[in-house]
Amino acid sequence: MKPDLTDLRGRRVCVALSGGGDSVALFHFLTVEAERCCIMLSALHVEHGIRGAASRADAAFVRALCAERGVPLRTVSEDVPALAAQWGTGVEEAARRCRYAAFARLLSAGEADVVATAHHAGDNAESVLFNLLRGSSLTGAGGIRAFLPYPALARFVPGETLSPRPAFCGVARPLLGVTKGEIAAYLRENALECREDATNADPSYTRNFLRARVLAPARERFPAAERALYAFSRLAREDDDYLFSLAQAEVGLAEREGGPAAEVQADLPRSLFLRACAIALRALGVERDYTLADFEAAYALTRGGSGRRISLPKGICALREYGKVVFFRPAPVSPAGAAPSAAPVYPFGEGDFPFAGFLLRVRRIGPEEAAGLVRRAPAQGGLRTLVLEGAGLPEGCLLRTRQRGDFFQKFGGGTKKLKDFFIDRKLPRPLRDRLPLLACGEEVLAVCGVEISEKVRLAPAATEAYTLELIPQGE
Secondary structure (H helix, E strand, C coil), X not given: CCCCCCCCCCCEEEEECCCCHHHHHHHHHHHHHCCCCCCEEEEEEEECCCXXXXXXXXXXXXXXXXXXXXXXXXXXXXCHHHHHHHHCCCHHHHHHHHHHHHHHHHHHCCCCCEEECCCXXXXXXXXXXXXHHHCCCHHHHCCCCCEEEHHHHHHHCCCCCCCCCCXXXXXXXCCCCCCHHHHHHHHHHCCCCCCCCHHHHCCCCHHHHHHHHHHHHHHHHCCCHHHHHHHHHHHHHHHHHHHHHHHHCCEEEEEECCEEEEEEECCCCHHHHHHHHHHHHHHCCCCCCCCHHHHHHHHHHHHCCCCCEEECHHHCEEEEECCEEXXXXXXXXXXXXXXXXXXXXXXXXXXXXXXXXXXXEEEEECHHHHHHHHHCCCCCCCCCCEEEECCCCCCCCXXXXXCCCCEEECCCCCEEEHHHHHHHCCCCHHHHHHCCEEEXXXXXXXXXXXXXXXXXXXXXXXXXEEEEEEEECCC
């Protein structure tokens, strides 16, 4: 068994420990390798309240295992059946949401850098087949991600604000390239005890059906089926991520009817246009409530005349306007009139920082990467990733939105009031109040997504550089 420890070395790692064979194997492997890999280990057990006494026995087993190994344990208990009824979901999906909400809160509290789950090649194969048989695009064919970035966990804790964390934080799946057979062999070789979840044999659960009735017979004819599906899913994931990166450059932010809007060029190839639709909807706060049919309806607008519009989920409207398709929420008949909440303020540093409608990602980079990013042309119509010199930043720099009295020394020279700079750039008024800034006192050193000040221009021999990447909320 050869887990991929790339995302775990030198980190504080919390193992999601259910007590089942997969998580016990991962937990044991990491306890053996922790010192060599500079890993500070802990564990998290989520008791779902699904199997009564059996679930409580699983929790007791995990507590004893962690005590034996001297590993700190955090336990979370949930009534998943009740939550499933409340949310209108299946028990499997509700249990998953509870687990990932626990991961998000643990990372937000700074108790670990990475949560390691025991998803393996068989789980990935089940996910690929489930997505394809249900109906999916290349995204679903990509299966389970090897690493889920921390900001992506926000959707599991709606209404809660996650604390900023470094870019390396998230959920890692180090066993994703390891087969179930290799895990079973590892358990035998090390005489490891584990708990067996009786529901894993219940074919009424879709994944159990795929595991027992589809994958098991397939392995009889194709012994390397799991590895083959894993290799395919990695290639599909790489292709899909690249196409999404191209589509991201074609989505521009705008204003329509007093609110934020996203614009997509109508002449894009279909594969890029459909992905740009997903990005546009995420930028407007719509995460998972759309279907391929919605994207196809938006794509149909590209073949018609200006002025045609359609309705999409969550009150979004798509409008064909000359050479673009614009996504926005039509203005309500009566304005809400509610006072805006206080804008967030953060000390400058590496990490992910939530603002209204955006996530600001700050990352320190080396001189070669910095030079390459500076040479790269900004995405037309989109938000720019800014690169700035870090060595000369004054103490006390903050990440905030605009305030009265702000001024900005433009790149290339010339100082202006920030308000005048926004007007010159023709930035929509609602966007001006939401754009994060890097500032020291009243002096603005970077308008995130737009421009940096002359004072933080990257030096030819820069040794300390930072990128400021502005990501529309939900991406």
